[in-house]
Amino acid sequence: MTKIFAIDDVKRLITMDDVVQSVEKTFCGLADGTVINPTKVTLDLGESAPYPPYEGFFNAMPAYIGYQDIAGIKWVGGISGERKKAGFPFICGIIVLADPRLGKFLAVLDGAYITDLRTGAQTAVALKYIFTDKKKLKIGIYGAGMQARTQTLAISKCFDIEELRVYDVNPIASEKFKSEMQEVVNGKIIICKEPVDACCGDAVICVTQSKKRIIKADWVKPGTVIFPMGSYQEIENEVIEKSDMIIVDHIGQALHRGALKDLSQQGKITEKDITTTIGELANGSVSLGDISDKRMICIPIGTGAMDVAVAGIFYERAIAQGLGVDFDITGE
CATH class of the missing domain: 3.30.1780.10 (ornithine cyclodeaminase, domain 1)
Incomplete structure (x- = not known):
């Protein structure tokens, strides 16, 4: 049965x-x-x-x-x-x-x-081992749907969110997100009118269904980790090319879909360009060291x-x- x-x-x-x-x-x-x-x-x-x-x-x-x-x-x-x-x-x-x-x-x-819960949890666990010396984070989120909610909830289990910036093409969605999620965010939730305004802080998370690249390379500052989630391509290739570290959940998947797909197909990104996996950080076999001046990409494509x-x-x-x-x- x-x-x-x-x-x-x-x-x-x-x-x-x-x-x-x-x-x-x-x-x-x-x-x-x-x-x-x-x-x-x-x-x-x-x-x-x-x-x-x-x-x-x-x-x-x-x-x-x-x-x-x-x-x-x-x-x-x-x-x-x-x-x-x-x-x-x-x-x-x-x-x-x-x-x-x-x-x-x-x-x-x-x-x-x-799926909704574990997608948020993937980001939270990755952040836990990227920012090992931090208890508070400032984050930016692109997209104000269900995934944005579970990202926020999961991160709040591991960190005190002292500021959250959210951008969505639908301002009403952003307002609803702010109203519903303020109870789990200790700091301010700021609704951004322009995409560039959400690209700041410790972590920037992309959870949209956009078929256009949103994040530009000159928006990304050292010490920030960008999370282009899942199989969408929400960041310019130049963001990846200028990154000091590339962290993934599954090397085989990350090279053939999502943010790395184009550069991988062009032969500009290969397995040797991957810094480490989230699993290697979590089990202690790899440590990132001082990342305060590093531009980082973390890509949890999502695994069964x-x-x-x-x-x-x-x-x-x-x-x-x-x-x-x-x-x-x-x-x-």
């Missing part, structure tokens, strides 16, 4: 504190080889390809988590077009968990909520391992509480 869980169960049993701890442990597993994470496979449904015309994509993201002895895959998409018109969120997804010894499918659950690990925590708790509906999908 396979357990099927409702999204409300996931939201009730998993907190951001859980996710930050899980993401940190999973990064360490990626670095030491006990977590296996193949490169994600993308099905383009019109996000960049001319056909089919659905303005979206799906990613298949498998992983094995050694410390949980569990396998799984997230099937997640981002779709505009008709989905947006219907009033649904951009992100949609499910996670399937499996017993790696017997090949039995253990569970099916929502993947979008976990993070999703499967968080889903594994949920599954253990849900089974203990007798949640879920049994469904005989495979006859096992």
Whole structure:
């Protein structure tokens, strides 16, 4: 039997504190080889390809988590077009968990909520090991949607946010973000009217769906780390070329999608240009030293391992509480 869980169960049993701890442990597993994470496979449904015309994509993201002895895959998409018109969120997804010894499918659950949480947690954990001597941060965020909220919430678990600047092409979205997130930000939330005004502080995070490059090289100051999240290309190539350090979550993925894709395809960025991974920072095998005069890029493309690990925590708790509906999908 396979357990099927409702999204409300996931939201009730998993907190951001859980996710930050899980993401940190999973990064360490990626670095030491006990977590296996193949490169994600993308099905383009019109996000960049001319056909089919659905303005979206799906990613298949498998992983094995050694410390949980569990396998799984997230099937997640981002779709505009008709989905947006219907009033649904951009992100949609499910996670399937499996017993790696017997090949039995253990569970099916929502993947979008976990995606939102772990994406924020990735940034928070990376910042924890980049700014090892800081307890307070000033951050800038491009985009005022759900990802901006989970970024802010996750970072607030690791740092005191003394200033947050937000820029969104929709000023109403920025106002709503400020109203909802002020309770987790101890300092001021400043709504920026121009993109350049948000590019300052310790960390600058891009969580937009923009198909145009937003951040310019001459905006970036030494001591600032830029986070171009996910598979979008939100920064000029010159920002990368002028960076002193490039940190990624998964080298194979980072070179072939997102911010590094263009330069990698041109042969201007290769694996030797990657300073380190977040996992190597988290497990202590690499230390960055004095970064006060460094221009840095940190690219957490996103791995299925993070999703499967968080889903594994949920599954253990849900089974203990007798949640879920049994469904005989495979006859096992």
